[in-house]
Amino acid sequence: xxxxxxxxxxxxxxxxxxxxxxxxxxxxxxxxxxxxxxxxxxxxxxxxxxxxxxxxxxxxxxxxxxxxxxxxxxxxxxxxxxxxxxxxxxxxxxxxxxxxxxxxxxxxxxxxxxxxxxxxxxxxxxxxxxxxxxxxxxxxxxxxxxxxxxxxxxxxxxxxxxxxxxxxxxxxxxxxxxxxxxxxxxxxxxxxxxxxxxxxxxxxxxxxxxxxxxxxxxxxxxxxxxxxxxxxxxxxxxxxxxxxxxxxxxxxxxxxxxxxxxxxxxxxxxxxxxxxxxxxxxxxxxxxxxxxxxxxxxxxxxxxxxxx
Numbered sequence: 001x002x003x004x005x006x007x008x009x010x011x012x013x014x015x016x017x018x019x020x021x022x023x024x025x026x027x028x029x030x031x032x033x034x035x036x037x038x039x040x041x042x043x044x045x046x047x048x049x050x051x052x053x054x055x056x057x058x059x060x061x062x063x064x065x066x067x068x069x070x071x072x073x074x075x076x077x078x079x080x081x082x083x084x085x086x087x088x089x090x091x092x093x094x095x096x097x098x099x100x101x102x103x104x105x106x107x108x109x110x111x112x113x114x115x116x117x118x119x120x121x122x123x124x125x126x127x128x129x130x131x132x133x134x135x136x137x138x139x140x141x142x143x144x145x146x147x148x149x150x151x152x153x154x155x156x157x158x159x160x161x162x163x164x165x166x167x168x169x170x171x172x173x174x175x176x177x178x179x180x181x182x183x184x185x186x187x188x189x190x191x192x193x194x195x196x197x198x199x200x201x202x203x204x205x206x207x208x209x210x211x212x213x214x215x216x217x218x219x220x221x222x223x224x225x226x227x228x229x230x231x232x233x234x235x236x237x238x239x240x241x242x243x244x245x246x247x248x249x250x251x252x253x254x255x256x257x258x259x260x261x262x263x264x265x266x267x268x269x270x271x272x273x274x275x276x277x278x279x280x281x282x283x284x285x286x287x288x289x290x291x292x293x294x295x296x297x298x299x300x301x302x303x304x305x306x307x308x
Contacts, residue, residue: 004027004066005064009031012169016163065107112263122265187228187230190226190250195220
């Protein structure tokens with residue numbers, strides 16, 4: 001059993017990672033005040049406040065630290081690039097340096113969207129990133145900052161789906177919420193990605209720490225698909241009307257932040273170094289649906305601090 005400190009514990013990855021990890025490990029989550037009565041220890045803190053990182057590490061003395069804190073909303077990053085820089089670049093730098101000083105294995109979560117998506121075929125860890133927007137640029141800057149101050153860190157480029165505290169943070173929740181109400185939605189046919197069920201991602205990150213891996217990895221799903229296909233698969237699994245999903249180009253979406261068309265990332269390095277296959281998309285979707293049947297979305301919603 002290891003003591004794991006998880007920053008951004010109320011986010012989509014943070015909450016699911018904490019719940020997955022606590023089955024075996026001692027989990028401490030750091031959150032700015034969204035969580036209440038979670039089944040693991042929670043520290044309410046602003047990590048951007050001077051001295052906060054060192055204070056938390058010295059008081060909790062974690063054996064591993066996984067940084068899930070980020071400003072991940074692409075439109076918000078475009079509107080407030082300074083906040084994006086602080087959360088996506090400067091905070092990871094500070095966390096990585098503090099962990100290096102204390103010999104604490106550190107995992108930093110980055111994104112598949114550091115690539116501009118113009119390559120034909122699969123991106124590997126050797127390909128040169130070319131971020132298309134503020135979010136992806138600040139995340140790439142965060143990768144490089146972490147590598148600079150903590151060469152032993154794990155940097156994981158991810159794309160994941162799962163149940164969130166507010167039931168609105170992930171792509172399948174978008175499809176389920178709208179299709180359940182009989183609303184038409186768009187599914188982008190020209191955005192390719194490799195979604196991984198967040199619980200599989202959590203298990204994989206812990207396995208990487210247990211294996212004492214280091215460096216840059218693509219930690220995404222083993223299957224590439226477009227977002228329209230993803231929506232259809234979700235609709236079929238949940239018994240919703242897939243005909244309500246309209247195929248559309250992302251270029252006609254009206255979204256402010258530019259999206260990359262091809263984010264097909266190779267997981268060969270990851271599966272080789274872990275010595276096992278990456279779980280399939282269908283297995284992840286089955287697990288996501290089973291959680292729905294068991295009332296998991298309502299359960300985690302109960303961990304959210306009521307807003308006034």
